[in-house]
Amino acid sequence: PTNLGMEVDFKLEYKNKLIGNQRNLVKFYEEDMTNIYSSRTFCLFEDIEKIKSLGLAKGGSLDNAVVVKGKKKLSGVIKISGSKNASLPMMCASLLTPDPVELSNVPHLRDVTTMLTLLGQIGVEISLDDHSSLLLEGSRVKNLVARYDLVKTMRASILVLGPLLARFGEAQVSLPGGCAIGQRPVDQHIKGLAAMGADIEIVGGYIHAKCKKLRGTSLQMDIVTVTGTENLMMAATLADGETVINNAAKEPEVSDLAELLRQMGARIEGDGSHKIRAVSYTHLRAHETSLQL
Numbered sequence: 001p002t003n004l005g006m007e008v009d010f011k012l013e014y015k016n017k018l019i020g021n022q023r024n025l026v027k028f029y030e031e032d033m034t035n036i037y038s039s040r041t042f043c044l045f046e047d048i049e050k051i052k053s054l055g056l057a058k059g060g061s062l063d064n065a066v067v068v069k070g071k072k073k074l075s076g077v078i079k080i081s082g083s084k085n086a087s088l089p090m091m092c093a094s095l096l097t098p099d100p101v102e103l104s105n106v107p108h109l110r111d112v113t114t115m116l117t118l119l120g121q122i123g124v125e126i127s128l129d130d131h132s133s134l135l136l137e138g139s140r141v142k143n144l145v146a147r148y149d150l151v152k153t154m155r156a157s158i159l160v161l162g163p164l165l166a167r168f169g170e171a172q173v174s175l176p177g178g179c180a181i182g183q184r185p186v187d188q189h190i191k192g193l194a195a196m197g198a199d200i201e202i203v204g205g206y207i208h209a210k211c212k213k214l215r216g217t218s219l220q221m222d223i224v225t226v227t228g229t230e231n232l233m234m235a236a237t238l239a240d241g242e243t244v245i246n247n248a249a250k251e252p253e254v255s256d257l258a259e260l261l262r263q264m265g266a267r268i269e270g271d272g273s274h275k276i277r278a279v280s281y282t283h284l285r286a287h288e289t290s291l292q293l
Contacts (some may be wrong), residue, residue: 006227009268010043050217085226085251091119093163122144124137141164146161151176161209162230163234166214167207170211171209204214216240217241226253242277248273254271258276
């Protein structure tokens with residue numbers, strides 16, 4: 001909207017309908033103002049009083065509205081942190097080795113803080129500097145239980161299951177709790193680890209998993225699951241023999257984790273495709289890496 005003093009081209013779509021300019025924007029929102037506020041839509045608009053009056057008249061709320069007033073050209077430099085979806089499994093990879101794992105450019109987000117708290121309770125020694133760098137050392141891990149009060153707040157906490165089981169032969173992880181993106185069951189994690197030789201029971205809302213040693217095998221995922229792929233891939237790095245994960249997730253964070261594991265000494269290929277091969281490695285070593293977007 002050049003009348004806001006911002007030199008940008010834009011394409012705005014709402015419910016698959018292209019809105020071409022400011023005037024059409026007002027007309028379209030007059031038809032559905034309640035939805036614009038309830039869906040946390042963000043708008044740049046010069047006549048904000050018009051938008052407010054329309055929204056309130058339709059029963060909308062301004063609680064979730066973000067008002068941006070322009071008239072100035074935007075310029076400057078900001079630092080972009082690494083990917084949260086990559087950082088969480090990479091943090092859990094520190095459980096695979098007693099050696100320190102250093103991650104830099106880690107995003108400062110609640111989920112990262114929750115994962116750090118969980119890893120700290122398990123026994124990982126954590127150092128965090130002012131430049132978003134983490135040093136994780138799992139040489140003194142003794143507690144093999146991931147408690148419900150933490151796991152319930154973040155489903156990615158399930159990612160400690162595979163590393164703990166593969167390295168220590170035992171793990172107790174609470175079934176994940178609330179999530180803002182619907183239900184995402186962990187049955188693929190459990191099915192895969194069981195196929196690798198783990199004895200698994202669900203007792204009192206906890207996954208109780210034990211094994212003498214995980215063994216490599218061919219796994220067929222019933223559905224594509226990112227965290228399932230990551231959990232099984234980490235477990236496979238310490239299992240006997242070769243593990244093949246069929247119908248694996250192809251997301252970038254899976255490849256980011258695979259690259260970290262390779263740099264720690266694991267033999268992994270096929271990430272970025274639906275078929276990942278991982279060959280066990282006796283001792284994964286320390287490594288330092290920087291998280292990308």
